Amino acid sequence: MxxxxxxxxxxxxxxxxxxxxxxxxxxxxxxxxxxxxxxxxxxxxxxxxxxxxxxxxxxxxxxxxxxxxxxxxxxxxxxxxxxxxxxxxxxxxxxxxxxxxxxxxxxxxxxxxxxxxxxxxxxxxxxxxxxxxxxxxxxxxxxxxxxxxxxxxxxxxxxxxxxxxxxxxxxxxxxxxxxxxxxxxxxxxxxxxxxxxxxxxxxxxxxxxxxxxGLSCFTVRVLGTQMHSSLSDRMPSVNASIVMGEVLHRLDRELKLTFEPHPLCASPTTNLGVRIEGGVGYGVYPGSAAFQSDIRTLPGMSRDQLERDLRSCLESISRDYPKARIDLTFEEPPLDWFAxxxxxxxxxxxxxxxxxxxxxxxxxxxxxxxxxxxxxxxxxxxxxxxxxxxxxxxxxxxxxxxxxxxxxxxxxxxxxxxxxxxxxxxxx
CATH class of the missing domain: 3.40.630.10 (Zn peptidases)
Known part of the structure; x- marks a missing residue:
């Protein structure tokens, strides 16, 4: 001190x-x-x-x-x-x-x-x-x-x-x-x-x-139904942008990371949605939406365990959205895991x-x-x-x-x- x-x-x-x-x-x-x-x-x-x-x-x-x-x-x-x-x-x-x-x-x-x-x-x-x-x-x-x-x-x-x-x-x-x-x-x-x-x-x-x-960067992408937007109230469909927003909000509340507090830094920092994208434009029902995120990591954390934590949380969330597909991808090295x-x-x-x-x-x-x-x-x-x-x-x-x-x-x-x-x- x-x-x-x-x-x-x-x-x-x-x-x-x-x-x-x-x-x-x-x-x-x-x-x-x-x-x-x-x-x-x-x-x-x-x-x-x-x-x-x-x-x-x-x-x-x-x-x-x-x-x-x-x-x-x-x-x-x-x-x-x-x-x-x-x-x-x-x-x-x-x-x-x-x-x-x-x-x-x-x-x-x-x-x-x-x-x-x-x-x-x-x-x-x-x-x-x-x-x-x-x-x-x-x-x-x-x-x-x-x-x-x-x-x-x-x-x-x-x-x-x-x-x-x-x-x-x-x-x-x-x-x-x-x-x-x-x-x-x-x-x-x-x-x-x-x-x-x-x-x-x-x-x-x-x-x-x-x-x-350290730093780990990843993207969560939601795949739904892309079609003519005038038919969204008449045909079964999944709005990828709406589901993506809900996934983002729930991941923020429910993600539990595995780590040991460090004497100089108590916890990692999770930054969800540092960049968001979705949809095509007017007239097109959004079939894909994604958000990028980064996590600032502590000594003792590993990429494998971080990925397990993320996938476990996303799998739990995905059960409430059976008609949507939720994918997790990490950035290419070195941004996937920066020790x-x-x-x-x-x-x-x-x-x-x-x-x-x-x-x-x-x-x-x-x-x-x-x-x-x-x-x-x-x-x-x-x-x-x-x-x-x-x-x-x-x-x-x-x-x-x-x-x-x-x-x-x-x-x-x-x-x-x-x-x-x-x-x-x-x-x-």
């Missing part, structure tokens, strides 16, 4: 000393304006997913790496238009490798009329930067880059490597981003930190999220981040669960890299919506905390 030390804090705390910390944080503060300008440049560089093309933003990132004397980066790509940028800052010893990671893509703008300002032309108002991708998560990407630059420029005492990764394709399937890096590319590190926004309904950096919930992941509270990087937050923010964030899915699924589950899913500037509720914003000072604080935590974790 906030203000409390984890069981191994005292043992795990590794203070790199005041002078290296001061030199590094002062460097970041000195380059504050450059950092904020860089965030604005990234926000002004479109990278919406869909359609999914991160070449322009990767070009902006690599150009800035060169300006920061961070040559030697690598571009790894499954598809030419989906580049992942990788840079390694080598330490002085054979210590562990810390991976700092953020994604370069964003959701599409959506309804631009709901924005108070142009989402592709970032503006600063009342200490906040507004624009698409500010909070999710170009602010954190820039902060990580400047944290690594500060470590390099101040010759920070690192006895292990810092691996900086800016990956593509997080906002959709992840196949060209973290999945590719975790499997085909074979990325390796001892621990990973994702800079996803960690504010929910309080201040920025409200939480340090150790658990990333949850977690890092234990006594991991050394957790203590390092909490200490860094105390130094920069004057408080220690509460340990919690990130509500959504993240790249942790691939880095931890597929590549075996323990991954902290979220500690970054911004507020998750503002992501994927109009008037997305991030605190300007929070970007600078993020860079400082990332640098301090890296020095602590990588100290001999």
């Amino acid at each position: 906030a203000g409390q030390e984890t069981p191994h804090d005292v043992r795990l705390r590794r203070d790199p000393g005041p002078r290296p910390i001061m030199m590094t944080t002062d460097w970041i503060r000195k380059h504050r304006d450059d950092l904020i300008d860089f965030v604005m440049e990234l926000v002004a560089t479109p990278s919406p997913n869909l359609p999914g093309d991160e070449r322009a933003v990767a070009k902006a990132i690599t150009a800035h790496l060169r300006r920061l004397d961070m040559d030697g980066f690598e571009i790894a790509a499954k598809e030419p238009h989906r580049p992942n940028v990788i840079y390694r800052l080598a330490g002085r010893g054979d210590g562990p490798t810390l991976m700092l990671c953020g994604h370069s893509d964003t959701k599409p703008v959506g309804d631009g009329e709901q924005w108070r300002s142009d989402p592709m032309k970032p503006v600063i108002r009342d200490g906040k930067m507004y624009g698409l991708g500010t909070t999710d998560m170009k602010g954190a990407v820039a902060a990580m880059i400047y944290a690594v630059a500060a470590l390099k420029q101040t010759d920070a005492p690192l006895h292990g490597d810092v691996l900086l990764v800016v990956n593509a394709d997080e906002e959709r399937t992840m196949t060209c981003g973290s999945e590719f890096l975790a499997t085909d590319y074979g990325i390796k590190a001892d621990v990973c930190l994702l800079g996803e926004p960690s504010g929910i309904d309080g201040p920025e950096f409200e939480f340090l999220h150790l658990l990333s919930r 949850p992941s977690q890092v234990e509270a006594d991991h050394p990087l957790v203590g390092a981040l909490l200490d860094a937050a105390q130094q920069v923010l004057g408080r220690r964030p509460e340990l919690s669960a990130f509500p959504g899915g993240t790249d942790a699924k691939n880095f931890q589950v597929e590549a075996g890299i323990p991954t902290i899913p979220s500690f970054g500037p911004g507020w998750l509720p503002l992501a994927h919506g109009p008037n997305e914003c991030v605190g300007v000072e929070a970007i600078v604080q993020a860079a400082q905390m990332y640098a301090i935590a890296a020095m602590s974790y990588l100290r001999a």
Whole structure:
């Protein structure tokens, strides 16, 4: 909980000393304006997913790496238009490798009329930067880059490597981003930190999220009788749209999921009817209607058990609609089952981040669960890299919506905390 030390804090705390910390944080503060300008440049560089093309933003990132004397980066790509940028800052010893990671893509703008300002032309108002991708998560990407630059420029005492990764394709399937890096590319590190926004309904950096919930997406379709609508009162018929609505309502009331509550998150979240479709149009009695849904899952849950729970409930409901057919289909991988992941509270990087937050923010964030899915699924589950899913500037509720914003000072604080935590974790 906030203000409390984890069981191994005292043992795990590794203070790199005041002078290296001061030199590094002062460097970041000195380059504050450059950092904020860089965030604005990234926000002004479109990278919406869909359609999914991160070449322009990767070009902006690599150009800035060169300006920061961070040559030697690598571009790894499954598809030419989906580049992942990788840079390694080598330490002085054979210590562990810390991976700092953020994604370069964003959701599409959506309804631009709901924005108070142009989402592709970032503006600063009342200490906040507004624009698409500010909070999710170009602010954190820039902060990580400047944290690594500060470590390099101040010759920070690192006895292990810092691996900086800016990956593509997080906002959709992840196949060209973290999945590719975790499997085909074979990325390796001892621990990973994702800079996803960690504010929910309080201040920025409200939480340090150790658990990333999973995701399962599926469709329930009802098949009825399609025919000329003028005959619906004269011939036996099943209105698929009406039955679908009743099935949706009953599934919401009657579905019982099999799970064990987690200390950081009591239950999964079921979102029924995130998309609904039905019928053909005027004059046609609806013979097919469907709703799509997603469930945010907890560690210990499985796809097989989730499917059994859904089918059991739908079979019970279907007995009341014998003339209709009710089908359940899961999305194609990876959206059918996106595994949850977690890092234990006594991991050394957790203590390092909490200490860094105390130094920069004057408080220690509460340990919690990130509500959504993240790249942790691939880095931890597929590549075996323990991954902290979220500690970054911004507020998750503002992501994927109009008037997305991030605190300007929070970007600078993020860079400082990332640098301090890296020095602590990588100290001999």
